Amino acid sequence: MAIQVSGITKQFGSYKALDAVDLEVRSGELLALLGPSGSGKTTLLRIMAGLESPDAGSLQLNGEEALGLKPRDRQVGFVFQHYALFRHMTVFDNVAFGLKVRPRGQRFGSAEIKRRVTELLELVQLGHFADRYPAQLSGGQRQRVALARALAIEPKVLLLDEPFGALDAKVRKELRRWLRKLHDDIHITSVFVTHDQEEALELADRVVVMSQGRIEQIGSPADVYDHPSSAFVYEFLGQVNRFDCTVEDGVARIGNGALSIPTDPAVRGAAIAYVRPHDLGVSPAAGGPGRISGVHVVGPDARVEIELAGLSLEAEMDRERFGALGIALGDRCAVHIDRARVFAR
């Protein structure tokens, strides 16, 4: 089911959470709403679910106006950051809840409910946990119960609010892959909210980057990472070196000309240049302008900090390359920029 958001605006007191947001969620896709806290991503998700109502704008689910519909009539599955499982119910009863509260005419018999719940619990790999209470499960297991519970009502759309936010790093990664696989299997239109750019880039078909109640950019993960449309997006997606610079005749000069980058001649005057750490090259040079001020080798990667003309730079490379360069703390070095983006101020 496709979702069409048009001109949605939401104000909390004097704080504008959403400012005339337009967005189309395509049928069957897995879409990430990515942004820092306070960017309005969760509010947008809650408006789609009907848990919050906007001040203005319209929301269409499959071409039909949905703002007038109650949450329970929207056929939307919602997964909360902190699971929100019913504490006094077993895993089975949690998953069965949505089926048991159906109006009398549409309710399945108890044998059919049991069959469906068992099937869902198998799907989320918790078949043996039906009789447990949520308190007896780990965080990752609880979130999978929450997912099974949301899927039980056969929703047309699945909305997930920071679904991995409360989990530790390892479980988060596992669950992320598992969710991607699940989505590939059942192809339900899904929207998830996250502040973790790695999560959004790895999991989503398309990423919506939000900031201060507005959408900054919509695109595929590769698209938003390689071609960020604004300084905010560049800075938000991944590590970055940020320099103040001045642009003259298509060349951005950084640190009084210690570094220069060719740029779009349309940009003039004061600007900001961004260089990703892996686009910054380092080579040993006896009389070079830079000095190695820090070296951190973590797992397969090496992070090198460089001081150059009063600037602090960060370069990233794989461990082998770092070893081949043969540089050490305190050495002089030269720096070259493979790729950069310059945004006018």
Place this chain on the structure above:
Amino acid sequence: MVAASSTDTAFPRAGGAVTSILRKPSVIPGFGLTLGFTLTYLSILVLLPLGALIAKAGGLGWSGFWNAVLTPRVWAAFEVSFGLSLVAAAVNAVFGFIVAWVLVRYSFPGKRLVDALVDLPFALPTAVAGIALSALYAPNGWVGKPLNELFGLKVAFTPVGIAIALTFIGLPFVVRTVQPILEDLPPEEEEAAVSLGATRGQTFRRVVFPAVLPALVTGFALSFARGVGEYGSVIFIAGNMPGLTEILPLLIVIKLEQYDYAGAAAVGTAMLLVSFVMLLVLNLLQTWMRSRHAR
């Protein structure tokens, strides 16, 4: 993947060699000191007077004890005290829950005032409450007169009056036990219920109420226990007719005034036993409910 990981931690390993049945190894210091203090304190404050009471009653011997307790007058007073305390606790459970609900869920002008009002029955001397209630509900009182004229309902000097007095003094117990639980109830659980298709009624019945029930039972038990022991506020409105509106505490006082100390102790002991059993049952019920969804 993560499926098996949680079971590993379910059984804490037994620590060093000196692990006793009573004491699990813990980093929290002061176990011996605090347990010792607690037992001594409770013994002096609670067990000693209760023990003295039972010892006094024991002076009668078994047959003397049963003779003192199994009289129609004492039996009737038992029914009045325990029966009406249960009625009052039940009324409080219903309306106290509503008061707590309103105080937690809605904001309205004067909310803090209402909140403070709930505690007044705690603070007011019970005799003052009793006199005020009997003045109100007497056949010529502000409330008693219209009730009598319109519905033919006599309140003061009947069991209804006793129930009203017991309800009055028991209200704060239910409100104050339910209120914090309602406040801590995560709104997400209700939102989850709604997004899963539940109506408001279903959400309340299946999600909110079960979560609050253990606290409600606690409030009920406290309100009930308070009602059984209540004296001051009841004796003015009760009329104190033996066999009809005479409560157990009053009967004990009457026995004391007649210098029947052992008889008074016997009735007191019987009361103690019944109360203890009822509270124990309520406590077990609660433990069972809580154990099902301990965090």
